[in-house]
Amino acid sequence: MTHFVVVAGAWLGAWAWDEVAADLEAAGETVSALTLSGVAERRAEPAGLETHARDVVGAVEGRDLRDVVLVGHSYSGVPVGIAAGRIGDRLRRVVFVDANVPVSGEGFLDAWPSDPVRAAIAAHDGVWPPPAAEEFAGQGLTDEQIGRITAGATPHPGATLTDPARLARPLGELPATYVKCLLDGDEPPPPVAELVADGRWELVTMDTGHWPMFSRPAELARLLRESAAAR
Template identity: 60%
Template sequence: MARFLLVAGAWLGAWAWDAVVPELCAAGHDVRPLSLSGLAEKRGVAARQSTHVQDIVGEAAAPGARDVVLVGHSYGGVPAGQAAGRIGDRLVRLVLVDAPVPVDGASCVAGWPNGGAVAAAIDAHGGCWPPPGRGFYAGQDLTEEQITRIMDRSTPHPGDTLTEPAVLPRPLSEIPTTYIRCLRNGAGPDARAAELSAGGRWRLVELDTGHWPMFSRPHELARILLREAAER
């Protein structure tokens, strides 16, 4: 039995994994979807990126936590990648789902083409990145109902988590990692993920859906997570 720690991307909380959790539990695993500080039911809690790293590390250190499979989607991959180096031998696999790969000393937005616009939006909205409009989700293999659910439950994302530099205590190349690339998201995988996958250090898995597979293809995503947890 593995302990799955599920970390969703910007604006989202533990609720984003509702359609994935039952299949992982049915396979006999302990599943813990996380809401990071400042998001979802923790809205209003002050948070930096280092706070989110500690949220994850704390859950991985909980009593009985062994054979941890840490899953980070989108932004969630940035604190998850840092936490992975702090979990030690309890971690069996890191899974990054269409996520930016954290770079030591660089902020999350540093490599984004729209990083300047994101920083400006954070400044204009009291230090938080506001959830996007409906058009942001177009072409991502989501139904109108799924888009509405995402928009209705999204919360502003704490801006400091996007601008604080990452701190990697251990090179990501040393951590057993699977990168799930969502093909309908347009761009190819994160350049660093492509490099590590080409070098044989990471496993690259492709999923024919958009950037939010926990909504658009939850069954396929759950099957990939179960397979990756088994192949250690």
């Protein structure tokens, strides 16, 4: 039986997947939504990138899960990608939802012009504060959905964004699907574009913004099920 392990991006906990998980479970799938250390109900716990990678590995190995589809959104694509290389034949597929992916020796903030984020972390005692509501404009979200995100978001531990990734397997060896949300840009990150061009990864698109678990949960659930069936 396929088991989906879904991980939200920065600031958000397992609750962000409630609607997607409900749709998957209604279709007969098994789902575990994971809150990473240092955010949401675990916000008191210290965390670096390695902590988050271990969180994901532990969620799989601690429950002896098999035939696992790991799903990482946004920031969590980095620890999910690291974890995917560590769980061996337990992995069925990894799905990156409009996500960053790990690059060996680099941190999340190394992948894009991130000086404002680094400054914000320095100014807020080592955490990245959640965005204001207006920063979600143009992403296909209703006011109610934006309100849910901002009400549930908590500061994100800054070390997880700057620590370098350590990969057990090259990304190209992972069976993977990348979901690109078009309102957040047409192109996936360069490492992903290269793997898609080489035919090693599957690329699918959604005509919505960066937060599809809120804006298009049923469509995202369908794409996750289709990705799990891909070979």
